[in-house]
Amino acid sequence: MPRPDIHLYTAATMNGYKPVIFLEEAGVPYDLTFIDFAKSEQKAPDYLKLNPNGKIPTIVDRAEDRAIFESGAILWHLAEKYGSFLPEDAVARSEVLQWLFFQVGHVGPMMGQAMYFQRIAAPNGHDEPFSTQRYVKESRRILEVLDTRLQGRDWLAADQYTIADMAVYPWARAYVWARVSIEGLDNLRAWFDRIDARPAVQRALTIPKAQPQFYDASADDGAFAAENAARFAADARADRGAGQ
Ligand SMILES: N[C@@H](CCC(=O)N[C@@H](CS)C(=O)NCC(=O)O)C(=O)O
Secondary structure, three states, X not given: OOOOOEEEEEOOOHHHHHHHHHHHHHOOOEEEEEOOHHHOHHHOHHHHHHOXXXXXXXXXEOOOOEEEEXXXXXXXXXXXXXXXXXXXXXXXXXXHHHHHHHHHHHHHHHHHHHHHHHHHHHHHOOOOHHHHHHHHHHHHHHXXXXXXXXXXXXXXXXXXXXXXXXXXXXXXXXXXXXXXXXXXXXXXXXXXXXXXXXXXXXXXXXXXXXXXXXXXXXXXXXXHHHHHHHHOHHHHHHHHHHOO
């Protein structure tokens, strides 16, 4: 068998699942390398040559002999390369790009901080109610923006399921892990149901590993939460030190 064009470096996180969702949806063959944060593999010199930001995900497109970092750019590259989940029409493409940027600029950073302060800082002895509230409130506002957008629409952009939905879903759907309420956001809930029902998405959320605690309120998050907090304990200590 020839080597697949796409080599994906990722981990089981909200950003990490995004390209997996695309690749599984499009049925594109790919090689996968799991990046182990516990071993700081994302900061290894060889990896930094592929991703100067030292984070996941990254793809190498072997056919083009180049690496691509930033999950939004990766989704855009894959969508263009395979002609999938991105409309041809210029206005429709612009709509997709707007919601894709909304994800990388708002949904991820705000929900990520809501998660950080509750799931990493607080269990490491840095309970910061002011910061926590700010990010939880901003996350809720963002989910309301999505809910309003989804009024009378099945998908975020261009009247079709696109890379914008694929980018927003793993983050917004992790409202459970971010401890952000979706009460009253019925359009958002219906959109979650539509995407939850897609077999490729369900498959993707197990690659490289399932994290039910992110998405399922009934999942037992005790052991995982402790392990997650411990994994970032050194970072939390360093952040505290830097602020003093
Ligand atoms: N803007 C980047 C964010 C990537 C990112 O934050 N990745 C996280 C996992 S979700 C990561 O690699 N964290 C490890 C670290 O910060 O060392 C993207 O969308 O690709």
